[in-house]
Amino acid sequence: ANSVFAACGTTIFETMSRLAQRHDAINLGQGFPEGLEPSAVIEQLARAAADGPHQYPSMMGLPALRHAVAAHECRFWGTGVSEAEVMVTSGATEALAACLFALIEPGDEVVVLEPLYDSYLPIIRRAGGVPRIVRLQAPNWSLPRQQLADAFGPKTKLMILNSPANPCGKVFDADELAFIAQLLERHDAIAICDEVYEHLTYDDLPHIPLMSLPGMRQRCAKIGSAGKIFSLTGWKVGWVVAAPELLNPIAKAHQYLTFTTAPALQSAVAWGLNHASAYIASLPATLSARRDRLAHGLAAIGLTPLPCQGSYFLSADFRPLGFSGTDLEFCVHITEKAGITAIPISAFFESAPPGDYARFCFAKTDQAIDEALRRLRRHF
Ligand code: PMP
Ligand code: GLN
Numbered sequence: 301a302n303s304v305f306a307a308c309g310t311t312i313f314e315t316m317s318r319l320a321q322r323h324d325a326i327n328l329g330q331g332f333p334e335g336l337e338p339s340a341v342i343e344q345l346a347r348a349a350a351d352g353p354h355q356y357p358s359m360m361g362l363p364a365l366r367h368a369v370a371a372h373e374c375r376f377w378g379t380g381v382s383e384a385e386v387m388v389t390s391g392a393t394e395a396l397a398a399c400l401f402a403l404i405e406p407g408d409e410v411v412v413l414e415p416l417y418d419s420y421l422p423i424i425r426r427a428g429g430v431p432r433i434v435r436l437q438a439p440n441w442s443l444p445r446q447q448l449a450d451a452f453g454p455k456t457k458l459m460i461l462n463s464p465a466n467p468c469g470k471v472f473d474a475d476e477l478a479f480i481a482q483l484l485e486r487h488d489a490i491a492i493c494d495e496v497y498e499h500l501t502y503d504d505l506p507h508i509p510l511m512s513l514p515g516m517r518q519r520c521a522k523i524g525s526a527g528k529i530f531s532l533t534g535w536k537v538g539w540v541v542a543a544p545e546l547l548n549p550i551a552k553a554h555q556y557l558t559f560t561t562a563p564a565l566q567s568a569v570a571w572g573l574n575h576a577s578a579y580i581a582s583l584p585a586t587l588s589a590r591r592d593r594l595a596h597g598l599a600a601i602g603l604t605p606l607p608c609q610g611s612y613f614l615s616a617d618f619r620p621l622g623f624s625g626t627d628l629e630f631c632v633h634i635t636e637k638a639g640i641t642a643i644p645i646s647a648f649f650e651s652a653p654p655g656d657y658a659r660f661c662f663a664k665t666d667q668a669i670d671e672a673l674r675r676l677r678r679h680f
Pocket of ligand 1 (some may be wrong): 331390391392393394417462465466494496524525526527528533536537538
């Protein structure tokens with residue numbers, strides 16, 4: 301019972317979504333969009349399902365999708381990758397696991413920034429890695445550069461960089477990325493770049509892939525997710541983009557994790573990447589308006605929203621409401637008593653979080669956001 305996974309609870313996303321269902325609550329917890337699904341991409345899935353094929357595709361992914369991912373990388377980020385440098389996975393979750401299992405040897409150190417996405421630490425540890433956790437500084441989630449530099453050492457194998465970041469909504473700027481790049485070079489380390497929210501940056505902030513910086517092309521494995529790009533999180537189509545020397549071992553892990561991903565989903569995603577640029581371009585305006593709607597509403601009720609530069613998520617300090625329990629107790633309480641669900645920020649920290657914050661997903665319809673706010677206002 302001392303295994304890494306035996307020590308884990310059920311993920312907070314599953315826990316809170318099931319609680320939301322039981323209480324018929326508006327679910328602003330688990331990060332999934334509502335009302336944003338592009339019908340043209342869904343129609344392509346129906347077409348692909350009718351036309352087939354339905355047998356195992358190549359383990360590296362359908363050629364059409366590998367081609368579309370490479371073209372998307374070149375078009376948006378200028379990373380110049382070729383389709384040979386793309387591997388399709390069953391969501392970014394599998395991509396992360398394949399990268400970590402492939403690249404970590406027991407005893408290797410892995411630098412991660414907290415708050416962090418919940419799958420990172422269990423997989424790092426199960427792979428035998430030793431996490432070196434550096435906390436971004438609340439409430440602005442600024443990067444403590446000296447602490448980051450100190451976390452790198454002779455045993456550092458890799459760093460995970462999530463930008464735009466879940467749950468804190470931080471988008472790393474050019475200066476921060478250059479600092480990270482310099483550390484990776486100095487310590488001959490690799491970066492796993494979790495960029496699933498690459499198209500979701502707001503207020504005209506650019507998303508800059510670490511891979512696009514000088515010297516980083518060979519050091520980065522960049523992870524994407526069609527679930528996020530097309531607001532279809534249940535599709536679980538993701539990918540890793542990396543230079544061949546890096547991608548080859550990752551492909552060896554992938555072949556024993558899932559091997560491949562449903563072909564109809566892959567071809568619909570390929571079509572979307574090739575044809576749905578206008579949809580992708582529309583998301584920042586749509587989602588930043590919803591972020592503002594939620595932030596203003598929460599502030600009017602008395603919570604203190606934190607800054608959010610990207611992603612689906614806004615966190616807010618709930619202590620001004622006078623609730624005295626933990627963040628988990630707060631999220632359970634509002635689910636059961638007010639009919640609105642959020643995620644406690646402590647789920648993204650190894651030890652006590654730096655404040656009393658709940659994370660709210662704003663990738664919802666205006667009506668859902670307004671009704672959630674109405675319920676919260678009525679309760680407090
Ligand atoms: N990384 C981050 C930061 C995420 O927020 C998520 C999920 N929402 C994932 C990875 C996993 O993405 P997928 O659903 O494609 O597995
Ligand atoms: N990434 C999503 C979130 O942060 C959840 C994904 C999952 O449930 N595994 O809410």
